[in-house]
Amino acid sequence: MTTSVKVKGVKRYRHPKTKRWYAYHRASGTRLQAEFGTAEFFQELAEIERATKIAAPTPGSLGLVISEYMRSPDWTVLRPATRISYEKAFNALAPIHDMPLARIDRSFVFALRDKKLLKRHGVWLANYCVTVLSILFRFATDRGWMKLNPLAERVKKIRQTRENGAGNRPWSEAECHAVIERAPLHIRLPLALAMCAGLRRADFLTITLAAVKDGAVTVRTSKRGVPVSIPIHPILADAIAHRPRSDSVVLCVGARGEPWTAMGFNASWGKLRRQLEQEGVIARGLTCHGLRHTLGTRLREAGADDRTIADILGQRSTAMARHYSENAALPDHAKALVSGLDLTGRKGVADVDKVSTLTD
Template identity: 70%
Template sequence: MTIVRVKGIKRYTHPKTGISYTYHRASGRRISAEFGTPEFFEELAAIEKAHKVAAPTPGTLGLIIDEYRQVEWEALAPATQKTYERVFDILRPIHDMPLAKMDRSFILSMRDRKLRTKYGVWTANYCVTVLSIIFGFARDRGVIDSNPLAEQVRKIKRPRAAETANRPWTEDECRVVLERAPPHIRLPLAVAMCAGLRKGDFLSVKLDAIRDGHIVVRTSKRGVPIAVPIHQILADAIAQRPASASDILCVSSRGQPWTAMGWNASWGTFRRSLEAEGVIGRGLTGHGLRHTLGTRLREAGADDRTIADILGQRSTAMARHYSENAKLPDQAKALVTGLNMTGKRKAAPNSQVSTL
C-alpha cells in the first residue's frame, strides 16, 4: 500500500471521542471533508489558494491572528476553535487593518453599529471578547503597547422582550420531556440535567466515568475534574440505556455513539413534536439544562462556591485543589441527590448506581 504524506496540515484527535480533526497548518482553518478523500484534497487546495491570496500584512489584525493560531490553537477545545473561526471570518474585512489604529472607541463602534445589526447581540459581544484575547496576545509579544480592551467592556444587553438563550427548563418541561423521551434521548438529557455537563461532555462521557455512585469527568472546556453524585433520574435513565457494545455512555437507538450533528437532529425532531402539542415552551436546549441545575441548586440554598464546584467552574474549583477523584462536600452531595427537578413527589429511591 502506498502511503502519501500530506504537507501543510495538522491533525488533532479528541481524547474522549477518538474523532480526528484536520487543519490547514498555515491558516488554522479546519478541513471538513473526510481525510484522504478527493473532496479533502479539493478543499485543502482551495484553502491553500485563498491563504496565499490573503497573506497578512505585518502589524495587522490578520497577521496576529495567524500567529495566535500557530502558538495557542492546539490548546483550545474543538468547540472553542470553531467559535473563534467564526469570529475570525466575521472580522475578515478588517484583517488588513493595523492593530495600532484599532482603539477602544473604534472596536465598540464597530460592535454597536455593524456587528450587532448583522449578527445579533451575542455574536457582537463575543467578537469583542475574542478581540480582547487577540490584543492581549499581541501586547505580550510587543506588537502593540497596550490592550485597548484590557479594561472590562460593558456588554450590549439583550432587549427585555427577547427570548432568553439556553433558558432554564421549568419543572413541568423537565417532567414531560423525561416521560415522553425514548431511552436514547432520555439518557443524554438526564446526564445534562443531573450533572450539568455541556453538550460536548455529556455526549462523550464513557461508561467507566460511572463509579462509586458518582459521574466522574474532566470538563473539556476548562479541564476541571468533577465528581457529581448520581441523581435518581440519572440512575433510572442509565438502567434503560440502549443495548450497545460501545464504551460511551450515551448512545443512539442503534447503540452507536452520538455525533453532534446526529444528536442535534434527533433532539430537534423530538423537541419540535412536543412544541407542536403545546406541552413545552419554545427554546429548550441541552445547555439550558446546565442553567436548570444551577437554578435548582440556588433555590435549594446553595451558595456560589457550591454551584461553581458542582458545575466545574475553574474560578472557584481551583481554590479547593481538585484531584481527579475529588468528591463534593457532603452538603453539596445532599443538595444534588435531593433536588426535585420535575416537581413530582419523590418515590422511594432505587439502589445506588456504582458501576456498569
C-alpha cells in the first residue's frame, strides 16, 4: 500500500531525520507496530479499536484527560521517542486512570510517587510520571476541567542514591573496554558514538552517513539544536569501519541493515548489558546517557575546562552568548583532547581515514 492511501481512524507521521513512517490510532494515540497496509496491520488496528471501545475513559477522570490529550495538537507535535516515554508514564499510571480529577491533590501525587511508583518502577519513572502528570493537569486546568493545578509549583525530584542506583553514572575504563569488546558490530557503533562523541540516543540513532566527514562527526543536537563537530576517536573509527552492510543512509543500523528504532536498540542493548552483568564483567547501572558523563569525566581528567567540555558535549550555558557556527569547529586543543583520550585503558589503533569509504 502506498503512503498516499488513507485509513480511517489512523494518522501517519514521517520522521524528518530517518524518513521512516509511523502510524497512530487517532482515538487512543496508540502507535501501530505492524507494517502499514498489511493484513497484520489491519488486524492490529481492529484489536486496538475494540480495546478502545471497551475501555472508554470514565467522565471526569484522569484517564479521560489522557485520552483527550492524545487527541490534541499538544500530542501530535511531540517526537515519536517522546511519545513512547509518555506512554510509559501513562501505563505506569493505569491503576488511577478511573480516579476523578476532583480527588487528586498535591499530597496524593506525592504519596503515589513515594509509596507506589518508586517501589514498582524505580526512581526515573517515578519522577517522570510526576512530570507527565503536571503536563496533564495544566492541560486539564486550561480547559476548565480542574480548578487548580496541584503540580503548578515545581516538584523536587527524588534523588538517586547508592541504595537506588546512581543515575547515568560514568563508566569505568574496564567497563568501556569490556562492552566495546563484547558488543556485536551493530550495537558497538551506536555505543561508540555515545562513548567517543558524547551523543544522546536520539542523535546517535538518527544521524546519517553524511555526518561522517573530514575526520569528524558533525550533527545538530536534537535536544538543544546546537551544532557540534567532534573529531573521530580511534575506537569510533574502528566501529564505523566495521558497520554492518546496509543500503540505509542512516549511520547506525541493526543486524539486518535496517535503521534502529529506539525500542529495538533498547532491547538489544539491555540484553547485552544483563548478560555482562551476570558474568560479573560490568557493574549494574550502565546507561547510554552515562557515556556522556564518561566523556565529560575523561575530558576533565585530561585538563579540559568547563567551556571546552560544554562545546564538545553540545551544551549551551545560560551565562554565555557565544555564537555557534554551522561548522561548530572546536578549538585545536579540544580536538586533540578528544582524539587522544584513552577511554578504555587500551589505546585505540584504528585508522580514522578508513571511515571515508562510507561516504565517498
